[in-house]
Amino acid sequence: MRYHVYLEGEPTLESYRLSHRPREDYAPVFICPFVVLTDSSGRLYNAMRGIQGQNKNETLNMGVYRLDGRLDAQCPVLFPYAENPITERYRVTETADAVSYVGETWRYDFGVSDYRWVDGSGRLDLTARRLGQVCTFWVPEQEGYEYPQMLRSHLGKATGTLDGEPVEGLFMLDYIYSRPDAMWNEMGMLSKLHNVWLNWLVEYEDGSYEGGYAWRGRPGTGFAAAHQVVDGVSTARSDASVSTHFTERGTVTKVDLALGADASLTLEQFGSTDWPLHTCGTVSSAGAGKTIARSWNYTEFFPLNWSAVADYQAAHHALYGRRPSFARLMEGARIEDQRLVFPRESA
Template sequence: MATTMRYHVYLEDEPTLECYRLSHQPRPEYAPVFICPFVVLTDDDGQMYNAMRGIQGQSKNETMNMGVYRLDGQLDAQCPVLFPYAENPITERYHVTETPDAVSYVGQTWRFDFGVENYRWVDGSGRLDISARRLGQVCTFWVPQQEGYEYPQMLRSHLGKATGTLDGRPVEGLFMLDYIYSRPDAMWTEMGMLTKLHNVWLNWLVEYEDGGYEGGYAWRGRPGTDFAAAHHVVDGVSSARSDAEVTTQHTERGSVTKVDLALGKDSSLSLEQAGSTDWPLHTCGTVSSTSSDRVIAKSWNYTEFFPLNWSAVADYQAAHHKLYGRYPSFARLMKNGRVENQLLVFE
């Protein structure tokens, strides 16, 4: 059973290139166990896309390609993968290089260039090519090692505005970069973030007609944790918070359709979902309203929902890998599933 835990949320000073290296230690004996950039983009026609890739997702020496998707309006099934995995493999080895302006992670079909406030991501052998500028400060939450949490957990989150091209067409939208830390020997999948901490997590970016913006991230922890970390940035001014209140609405199958976020009593917003990228975990969409009296011009959101019995899925995936040397097809695994009372069940 989850227990109330101790955690801290705070803003970082201006990052340096040291913060992007695999050798970075924000605290003694901490190391990056997962590095994950992701985007939600729209083109000139309003078509929405999502991409995500994680360094050290399943192996210390590989990246995990979580796909580039074209949102199709369906919430109860996975939307189409835009780049075939035969051309853009699920796993790839990588190497790290460095210039005076960036630390770069480079694979066969992709590369990341992470700088102090500017980022570039090329994927699909150039089909996706975006640059991003950081908005506000880096915001970090830290869960120290404590009873029930044998692995410490730290996440440093960067919010940005992305612009670039996808298959030659101009796109723009939300950019996020998360550096997740724990003990150097840990894998991201075993440190407990998905099975002991996480329930709902969301990221958003709004551009207002007056030229300003608002965005950030917010979490709803598993029942009993009281975890409610958030980062809220308005027109360049960041605040770290621990008062996020997240409520969700769902389809009959259990997919997230709408998310309402309240940050204390002074700010709130609603997120509408426009498609699912890997059911039931991820949905993308727009921001339908905020408590500000400003008029929304453009908006994007990325929402992640983990059923409370996700540890059973993780155990099955690990057992399959041990038996067959590969992980099972996620789409086939979820094909006959549904979510009831936040629990994943199968027919």
């Protein structure tokens, strides 16, 4: 598979609009900010929301969670969906400083280097500042990939409040592009490209920091895109090596990441937000000879047969006009050799 990883210059407001065309016949198909946060007591939180998650004119609220230390089960959502709906329509506004996406219970303000995120009708209120450059990977159309795939990733440090308590941590904003007619879950990123994806941010006691993202593609793709930021200096890389460790049920417990021969990190997972896909935690080792003061990681693992789950969700939606409960769908399942196995299959 052919792909390219490269750094971009300073973004402009144009790059945050739905009309942005980084290449001819490309358009944003998914816009996704997410955070991993800690409060003053060290408790971990996660939030994620996607614009155009299931429909072009809606956002998909993937939940706000307090991590509870359990890996083999989904931790409870912090904001009830009755108050913070799973889907909401939105409008787009713009000022001289930001492009804003606005719903009934949430708001994003995306500026050149600064971001604002308010969710849960104000219960979550964050500002973030970009660290390093925007890093993009691009998979052009080729045999086996009829949809082009492009992801522009922004790393930042977030500060703010959650239910009035100060929080800080990792902020990421991903813009995913393909043909304008595509939805992000139709373009093949989940079924043909993606196996493991992770993000991290580490602050050392000496005041320095590093962070970034890394991918492990599906077997046979050779996909190993990464972005490394060290004290504001970005490097686009294609030499990520990701080794995953699992519980007996198949949840990711730890990730060993190497970037070529010059960087290595260990990411410890503390809880699962939507088993088995997402886990969050901290970084237990990084930066030779440096002491970690604070750290955060967000890890996403897609089983190799995930396309079967996506097909079932689509069929359920076609029959009943709604998607099935994800938590109920995963009840009793486990992962063997990176493949979901359900009770009837293992009987």
